[in-house]
Amino acid sequence: xxxxxxxxxxxxVHKQEMSGYDITSQFKQEIGQFWSAKHSQIYPELKxxxxxxxxxYRTSITGAKLEKKLYCITPKGTQELIEWLVSPKELPETxxxxxxxxxxxxxxxxxxKSKRLFEDQIAKRKRKLxxxxxxxxxxxxxxxxxxxxxxxxxxxxxxxxxxINREESYIAWLEETLSLFEE
Amino acid sequence: xxxxxxxxxxxxVHKQEMSGYDITSQFKQEIGQFWSAKHSQIYPELKxxxxxxxxxYRTSITGAKLEKKLYCITPKGTQELIEWLVSPKELPETxxxxxxxxxxxxxxxxxxKSKRLFEDQIAKRKRKLxxxxxxxxxxxxxxxxxxxxxxxxxxxxxxxxxxINREESYIAWLEETLSLFEE
DNA sequence: AAGGACATGTAACACGTTACATGATTGA
DNA sequence: TCAATCATGTAACGTGTTACATGTCCTT
Numbered sequence: 422x423x424x425x426x427x428x429x430x431x432x433x434v435h436k437q438e439m440s441g442y443d444i445t446s447q448f449k450q451e452i453g454q455f456w457s458a459k460h461s462q463i464y465p466e467l468k469x470x471x472x473x474x475x476x477x478y479r480t481s482i483t484g485a486k487l488e489k490k491l492y493c494i495t496p497k498g499t500q501e502l503i504e505w506l507v508s509p510k511e512l513p514e515t516x517x518x519x520x521x522x523x524x525x526x527x528x529x530x531x532x533x534k535s536k537r538l539f540e541d542q543i544a545k546r547k548r549k550l551x552x553x554x555x556x557x558x559x560x561x562x563x564x565x566x567x568x569x570x571x572x573x574x575x576x577x578x579x580x581x582x583x584x585i586n587r588e589e590s591y592i593a594w595l596e597e598t599l600s601l602f603e604e
Numbered sequence: 605x606x607x608x609x610x611x612x613x614x615x616x617v618h619k620q621e622m623s624g625y626d627i628t629s630q631f632k633q634e635i636g637q638f639w640s641a642k643h644s645q646i647y648p649e650l651k652x653x654x655x656x657x658x659x660x661y662r663t664s665i666t667g668a669k670l671e672k673k674l675y676c677i678t679p680k681g682t683q684e685l686i687e688w689l690v691s692p693k694e695l696p697e698t699x700x701x702x703x704x705x706x707x708x709x710x711x712x713x714x715x716x717k718s719k720r721l722f723e724d725q726i727a728k729r730k731r732k733l734x735x736x737x738x739x740x741x742x743x744x745x746x747x748x749x750x751x752x753x754x755x756x757x758x759x760x761x762x763x764x765x766x767x768i769n770r771e772e773s774y775i776a777w778l779e780e781t782l783s784l785f786e787e
Numbered sequence: 788a789a790g791g792a793c794a795t796g797t798a799a800c801a802c803g804t805t806a807c808a809t810g811a812t813t814g815a
Numbered sequence: 816t817c818a819a820t821c822a823t824g825t826a827a828c829g830t831g832t833t834a835c836a837t838g839t840c841c842t843t
Contacts, residue, residue, distance in 0.1 A: 425702055426802085432709035442822050453697065455704035462803060464824055487811045489822060506710065507717045509724045510703045512732060514636065519608055520693045521638035521766055525759040526615035530689045532753055541692045549695060570715055570785050576708040583704055583777055590773030594766055602753050609830080625794050645831060647796055670839045672794060 426466055427475075429456050431494055431502040434476055440489040441467050451556060451577055454584040467492060475501060532602055539599040543592060550588040557581050609649055610658075612639050614677055614685040617659055623672040624650055634739060634760055637767040650675060658684060715785055722782040726775060733771040740764050 429452075433444055441464050448457035458466075467490075470476045475498035478490040494502065520542055527535045560581060561567055564574040572578065612635075616627055624647050631640035641649075650673075653659045658681035661673040677685065703725055710718045743764060744750055747757040755761070 424801090425700075425705065429705055432705070432712075435709070435712060440822075441824090442820095445822095448698075452705065452708050454699070455701040455708070457698040458802095459804065460823080461805080461825080468824095483821080484812055487822065502709070503713065506706055506713045507721070509721060510706065512728050513702075515631075515638070515640040516699070516701075516770070517608075518638040518699075519696075521763055522608065522612055522615070522635065523689055523693065524762045524766075525635050525638070526618070526685070526689060527762075528754075528759055529615075529618060530686060534690045535753070538690070538692060542695075545695050568784055570718070571711075576711055579707045579710075579781065580704055582781065583707075586773060586777040587699070590769060594769040598762065598765065601751055607829090623794075624796090625792095628794095641830095642832065643795080644797080644833080651796095666793080667840055670794065 425456065426458050426462065427470065428502060428505045429458070430463070430466060430470060431475060431498050431505075434492045435494045435499060435502055438491045438493045440491055442489065451580045451584070454587075455580060470498070474498075536599065536602050539595055539602070543595045543599070546588050546592050546595070550585065550592065553581060553585050553588060557585065608639065609641050609645065610653065611685060611688045612641070613646070613649060613653060614658060614681050614688075617675045618677045618682060618685055621674045621676045623674055625672065634763045634767070638763060653681070657681075719782065719785050722778055722785070726778045726782070729771050729775050729778070733768065733775065736764060736768045736771060740768065 430444060433439055433447055439447075441460060444463050444467075445458075445460045447453075467476070467478075471478065471492075474495055476492045476494055478492045481489050481491050483489065520538075523538070524535075527538075557578075560574055560577055564572055564578075566572045567574055567578045569575065613627060616622055616630055622630075624643060627646050627650075628641075628643045630636075650659070650661075654661065654675075657678055659675045659677055661675045664672050664674050666672065703721075706721070707718075710721075740761075743757055743760055747755055747761075749755045750757055750761045752758065
């Protein structure tokens with residue numbers, strides 16, 4: 422991967438003017454299911470992108486003296502963003518998953534222990550799925566035409582929809598596989 | 605993540621004596637779908653684990669003078685491995701996916717471009733899925749009782765089965781979502 | 788004889804997290 | 816007034832990739 426965070430930030434500030442804090446907040450929303458970064462990584466990257474003239478900022482004052490830097494994308498930044506947006510993406514050879522790594526070695530522990538770990542993982546993923554369903558419900562209230570490309574919230578819809586697909590299929594696999602242990 | 609590579613290596617050398625090169629090769633096999641590392645990360649980690657007395661090695665000579673270090677796990681290492689194997693795993697808050705990040709911003713490009721990217725991604729994932737099916741077929745020839753916990757290849761079966769589930773459901777979502785663009 | 792696999796290591800750099808550090812604003 | 820949130824930054828450390836560096840063995 423070559424500087425994906427760069428494109429994540431370009432994509433966010435392309436939609437609208439944003440501060441480093443706003444970007445950090447965005448990564449705690451839906452898109453955080455597929456990409457995120459901490460503020461300690463974001464601020465230096467904003468500085469770098471500014472030096473590279475891909476973004477620029479104006480300073481805005483909230484209240485008496487709280488300063489924030491509102492970043493927006495430059496034409497050069499837009500160009501690089503679009504190039505990335507239309508370039509085919511390689512599949513990662515590895516999509517890391519600690520739980521699956523553990524399962525690979527699970528012959529070393531009693532079946533009962535493994536069953537408990539499956540149940541724990543299923544419960545956690547079901548909780549997560551519930552949150553995703555609620556987010557989707559909220560989103561549908563905002564935009565009835567959600568599933569149409571061109572809808573204002575279509576990007577949001579896609580990531581939520583895929584996040585739900587990802588959790589549902591993982592849970593289905595976990596439940597199916599757990600049943601192999603019960604006989 | 606706290607030193608997952610440590611546990612990956614402990615798990616591998618617990619099954620059988622192995623060299624750094626062997627470990628590197630393992631990460632190119634099925635388990636590489638869920639965890640991997642390059643040799644440049646593995647060799648220093650082996651050194652560290654040896655210093656921590658979680659593994660130890662003997663030197664073996666192939667041919668006239670090609671040396672390799674065969675590592676095996678110590679009792680202390682086994683204990684730490686088992687502790688990790690039975691401990692519940694937190695869900696990662698983010699499972700990074702460059703393609704989904706791109707989709708989130710795809711409103712900025714024409715629908716035709718997005719369709720092409722979906723098709724490209726579907727083709728790549730289908731190719732990968734074919735390889736996984738073939739691996740599963742080979743594995744089934746080795747072990748008829750594959751799906752029984754306790755089968756010699758059960759760990760292999762689990763990771764392959766989940767990798768297939770992961771690809772199948774991703775492809776299903778991609779195809780379903782692509783159809784939203786066609787009308 | 789040559790190329791590919793076997794075998795082990797280090798160095799430099801890129802990416803990511805946790806901790807350190809500071810201060811303002813808003814609402815209960 | 817106190818806690819949560821808004822707001823920005825740096826330092827130290829841990830993880831991961833690419834490149835550098837070397838040498839052997841086996842098969843054709």
